[in-house]
Amino acid sequence: MGVGIQVRSLNAWFGKKQALYDINMTALANHCTAVIGPSGCGKSTFVRCINRMHETIPDARAAGSIMIGEVDAYNGTSSTQLRRRVGMVFQKPNPFPTMSVYDNVASGLKLNGFRGAKQLDEIVERSLKNSALWDEVKDDLKKKSGASLSGGQQQRLCIARALAVEPEVVLMDEPCSALDPISTSKIEDLIFQLKEHYTIVIVTHNMQQAARVAEYTGFFLLGKLIEFDKTTKIFTNPSDKRTEDYITGRFG
């Protein structure tokens, strides 16, 4: 089951340059929360702070508090433990090129020391079904290379790979920006189903996409969270002038 995320006074830096200023935000369990805003506004940095991927960049650091359910992400948890609870899907599909479809999905468990071939088969099948890829790959799971799939299939493979470790939260950093409209709509359908079991935070450049998939939306500008509210409110009646300018296409 998904758990909620509570972000309190989060600040993040790249070297001396501050990228996020005092972000406070709550993502409800089993809901989809969208993060929108113009390029370079800190959306990606924000989600990368949630699973501590931000700190893998040299000189990057973050301060503040992020609670994933009952777990304090920055206090008393190792980054590897945290990332098993908080899965991530990246902008460009990035399956492991040397591995088969099966090994790609199983990699998160296998390489974390999980043993038990029978159970693994079940988990791989379930994850691929959950990511709506099973029917397309079930015939040569172990022979077909993950890199030989189409872009949209690769992205769903990456989603299956993230789901296989059974996270509570799935972060998606512009998951459809490299995909065609049909693959995009498949992934959006998928997000609807995933909400039943996971909490989802999605970064998107596409405002229609945010409107379609998310119950809550946060608008970022220059590293600050300008407005955070129900998606319908943000898109029909925003409180802040800057949000209105952005969603009506006056800048960004």
Added chain:
Amino acid sequence: MPDPVPNLGPNLVMGTPNSGQMLSVSLGRRITDRVMTLLSVLAMVMVIVPLFAIFGYLVYKGIGSLDLNLLIKMPRPVGETGGGMANAIAGSALILGIASLLGVPVGIGAGIYLAEYGRGGRFGSVVRFTSDVLNGVPSIVIGIVAYAIVVIRQKHFSALAGGVALAIMMIPTITRTTEEMLLLVPAQIREAAFGLGISQWRTTLSITLRTALSGVITGVMLAFARVAGETAPLLFTTLGNQYWSLNLNEPTAALPLQIFTYANSPFDEWHRQAWAGALVLIVMIVLSVSAVRVAVSRGNLRGAR
């Protein structure tokens, strides 16, 4: 179909109103294209010709003296015919085995450090610079170094000392190619692994190194082939031996040394054997490099799981 005129090549464009202009442009481009293709083919020929010339000449000079005796018999005194180089062949294999055992893990390990851990750090750039300099150190000097650190301490020449000398020569090549190959692995692949909560050492071993494996192995084989023919570093270390010895602590025969000795001798029989020995050496190198390549392409060699 949208406007069909652009980019269809000169033949298809002929009938259109501005065909004259299009044709002249594409003619110029076609000439450039041909010239550049020709130049790159020429460059390729210049790369291949010396290799085949050397190989052909070796076969021409050596094939006459190459027989089973050469491979399985021991050297005989001058004047007797039918001697072989079995001890040198076995000795070379032994020394190269030691060199690979010592050099490959250190080289790959250092390459991993440079690409995955020491990127951008001061220590990393020192290691990188040192390794490049080491690559340029004359092999005879490396022989003297191995003499100083192994032979003098042991108080005798040995196969081990030769192995150490060749290992030192292999390390910089392997280090730098491993580093380059790992850096070619896209950052997104590492991020994907980190995002799954896989630890850094696991990611490096099972994901990054595995993705770069064929390139890393190419580097290892390059280093191997390079040191397989080295003579100078062996002069001070394994010394050479007219008798059979696979003892790590004894002076040992090696093909390059044997070839060197025989080629310098005044005897025709030995000259012939030197040619044949050179042929055997190059065939051994080609065979071992291709064997590894075949093993890699069949997937018998997989990275750690």
